Amino acid sequence: MTPSSTKQLKFEQQKSLPVIVNFQGGQVTSDAGLSLIAEIDRKLQITSQFAQCFQDYRKKNRIDHSVESLIKQRIYGLVMGYEDLNDHEELRHDQMFAIALGKRIGIENEPATLAGKSTLNRLEHCPEDVEQGADSRYHKIGHSPSEIESLFVKIFLESYSKEPRQIILDLDVTDDLVHGSQEQVFFNTYYGGYCYAPLYIFCGKHLLAAKLRPSNVDPAFGALSELQRVIKQIRQQWKNVEILVQGDSAYSRDDIMTWCESLPGVDYVFGLAQNSHLIGMTTTTQNRAALEYEQKLSTVVSFLETVFKPDEELTQQASELIDNSMWYKSLDYQTRESWSHSRRVVCKVEYGTKAAKIRFVVTSLTTKKVPPAQLYTQKYCRRGEMENRFKEQQLELFSDRTSTHTFAGNQLRLWFSSLAYVLMNALRQKCLAKTEFQNATVGTIRTKLLKLGALITVSTRRILIAITSSCPYKHIFATVHRRLKILPNTA
Numbered sequence: 001m002t003p004s005s006t007k008q009l010k011f012e013q014q015k016s017l018p019v020i021v022n023f024q025g026g027q028v029t030s031d032a033g034l035s036l037i038a039e040i041d042r043k044l045q046i047t048s049q050f051a052q053c054f055q056d057y058r059k060k061n062r063i064d065h066s067v068e069s070l071i072k073q074r075i076y077g078l079v080m081g082y083e084d085l086n087d088h089e090e091l092r093h094d095q096m097f098a099i100a101l102g103k104r105i106g107i108e109n110e111p112a113t114l115a116g117k118s119t120l121n122r123l124e125h126c127p128e129d130v131e132q133g134a135d136s137r138y139h140k141i142g143h144s145p146s147e148i149e150s151l152f153v154k155i156f157l158e159s160y161s162k163e164p165r166q167i168i169l170d171l172d173v174t175d176d177l178v179h180g181s182q183e184q185v186f187f188n189t190y191y192g193g194y195c196y197a198p199l200y201i202f203c204g205k206h207l208l209a210a211k212l213r214p215s216n217v218d219p220a221f222g223a224l225s226e227l228q229r230v231i232k233q234i235r236q237q238w239k240n241v242e243i244l245v246q247g248d249s250a251y252s253r254d255d256i257m258t259w260c261e262s263l264p265g266v267d268y269v270f271g272l273a274q275n276s277h278l279i280g281m282t283t284t285t286q287n288r289a290a291l292e293y294e295q296k297l298s299t300v301v302s303f304l305e306t307v308f309k310p311d312e313e314l315t316q317q318a319s320e321l322i323d324n325s326m327w328y329k330s331l332d333y334q335t336r337e338s339w340s341h342s343r344r345v346v347c348k349v350e351y352g353t354k355a356a357k358i359r360f361v362v363t364s365l366t367t368k369k370v371p372p373a374q375l376y377t378q379k380y381c382r383r384g385e386m387e388n389r390f391k392e393q394q395l396e397l398f399s400d401r402t403s404t405h406t407f408a409g410n411q412l413r414l415w416f417s418s419l420a421y422v423l424m425n426a427l428r429q430k431c432l433a434k435t436e437f438q439n440a441t442v443g444t445i446r447t448k449l450l451k452l453g454a455l456i457t458v459s460t461r462r463i464l465i466a467i468t469s470s471c472p473y474k475h476i477f478a479t480v481h482r483r484l485k486i487l488p489n490t491a
Contacts, residue, residue, distance in 0.1 A: 026455055029096040031080050032467050033450030036480055038076070038100035040427050043487045046155060047072045050419055053147040054123075058140045065115045067141060070123045072101050073114055078420040081446060083398035085117040085124075092116050095456050096465075105458050124416075126409035148415055149209065153233045155422055156206045158490065159429065163238045169230070170202045170386045171247035173219055174393075176212075176400045183407040186216035196402060198414060199223060201230055202389050205425050210393075210418040212402070212411040219250035224259060231266065241265065244365075246383045249273045252362050254339050261364055269380050272345060272360040278333065282347050282358055285329045289351035293325040316353075324352035328372035333362075346372045388441070389421075396443035397421050430487060431480040448473050449480070 011019040041047050051068035065073075077083075077091060091097050092114040098105055101114065123141055175191035176198055185194050194215075199222055201209035209226050231243060242265050245256075249271035260268045272278075300318040308314065327349045334342035343362050350357040361380045363370075370379065393399040399417035402410035424442045432438050437445055452471055457464040471477070 027095050027457070029094065029454050029456055030451055031094070031096045032452040032454035032465050033477070034076060034080055034096050034100045035465065036427065036431075036477070036484070037079055037423060037450065039484045040430065040487070041072070041423060043484065043489055044426055045490050046419065046423050046426065047075055049151055049155070050148070053144050053151060055142040055144070056140070057142070065119060067123070069101055070115055070120055073097065074120055074123065074416055075420050075423065076100055078397055078417060079424060079446070080450060083401050085120050088115065088117050088120055099463060105463065124404065124409055124412055126404070126406045126412060143412065145411070149229065150233060152210070152418065152422065153208050153230055156203060156208050157234065157237050159206065159426070163241055166242040166244065167203050168244045168246060169208070169227070170383050171199070171223055171227070171245065171251055172386050173197050173199050173250070174390045175215070176402055178402060180403060180405070182402065182405055182410060184214040186214055188215040191215070196410070198399075199226060200386075200389070201226060202386055205389065205429070207389070207418055207421055207425070210399075210414050212407070212414050220253050220256065223251055224256050227256070228259070231263070243267070244269065244379070246380065247271070257343065257362070257364070258340060267364045269361055269363045269365065269375065271380070272362045274358060274360055278331070278345070278347070278360055279358060281331050281333070282329065282349055285327050285347065285349045286351065286356050286358070289325040289327040289349045289356065293351045296322045296325070319353045324350050326350055328376055330367050330372050346375050348376050392442045393417060393421055396441065396446070397424075427480070431483045432476070435476050435479060437476060449476060
């Protein structure tokens with residue numbers, strides 16, 4: 001298509017004026033909200049701290065883009081929905097990204113040149129031999145995994161103005177399906193495909209750890225060492241905080257529970273797989289739940305028979321009007337071989353038309369401190385919220401984009417996605433509290449507050465980003481800006 005043919009495109013509309021489209025709108029961006037991300041990052045120094053975990057062995061006189069600039073560009077790209085390095089071939093000329101990175105923008109419509117895909121690949125490139133340093137030909141930018149892991153906990157600690165009374169750490173694993181010949185990829189029958197199985201630790205909406213793992217290992221593999229590392233770093237700053245560790249039945253292992261029991265102020269609540277012995281210990285509770293349900297059902301049926309003609313369907317209709325009977329009980333239980341001593345197990349018996357459903361959890365919390373019903377409903381059941389964090393990570397920040405060959409390279413990509421989540425969660429926590437977006441997902445915040453159309457005008461005195469007048473969330477944008485202005489610098 002020649003330049004002249006793209007000057008004006010005409011669309012005929014019935015019963016309407018003709019619609020004319022051209023490409024003469026000037027420097028327009030669809031990412032005007034990136035200015036908010038850049039500002040909160042400048043205040044909290046999140047990507048700057050992350051950049052300090054990298055070592056740059058390139059010759060300084062041959063560098064156009066610093067490591068910090070490369071990291072900012074990569075993380076901001078993920079935040080704004082650009083998952084692939086190839087996207088940066090176009091983003092390198094995007095003026096909004098250049099503004100966010102503090103790059104100089106030409107006045108005469110000169111394209112702002114950021115790093116392209118090949119330059120950014122130097123940041124992620126982790127060869128199989130993991131050779132790095134001044135003597136390496138291809139791996140001139142290295143990183144320290146231990147410093148990166150510590151940084152996530154450090155950012156979490158800095159997000160609090162004072163030591164909290166209690167925090168809850170959630171452990172869980174998700175699947176990361178892959179479609180190539182990546183290192184340490186195996187077929188997992190549970191997930192039904194070739195995948196990784198990364199281990200995460202969250203505290204509410206705060207991400208504390210993201211550990212990439214092969215999928216052929218035990219679900220609890222590495223969980224104890226990650227817990228020990230995270231809790232040790234937390235204890236160095238918060239001496240008296242009560243820590244509750246939560247997880248499903250994969251983590252009800254003797255070594256994990258024994259370690260938690262050995263530390264003051266550290267408790268746990270883990271799911272527990274049922275067995276015949278545990279089921280037998282709940283016989284009395286099942287009978288009581290069944291009796292209560294039958295009494296409720298009989299009462300409703302008797303009432304319906306006074307209103308309607310007695311019918312076989314009345315029982316079914318009555319069952320839809322009453323709730324299932326829920327009973328909770330504490331048990332003293334020990335496995336035959338795997339546990340070193342007996343522990344408190346709480347059972348939940350739910351009885352309804354489809355007989356009893358029985359679930360178990362094991363905990364170090366005493367009955368006096370937390371009654372059975374409260375333990376199950378208010379402690380253990382809340383951990384289901386972690387599934388929403390996985391959705392944000394995978395569907396909205398592309399944590400499953402682990403398509404490089406090396407395991408180390410894919411771990412680094414997982415950390416990039418995790419840091420993008422930390423940055424977005426900081427915006428949600430610091431600037432969106434008491435707004436309609438305070439509990440919104442990362443994807444919703446991006447779509448409604450960051451992906452905004454705007455016209456960019458550069459003059460000798462200023463850079464003007466004119467966002468569309470029809471923006472429905474301009475009041476929230478202004479609220480975020482006001483809160484960013486009063487947010488103190490961490491540097």
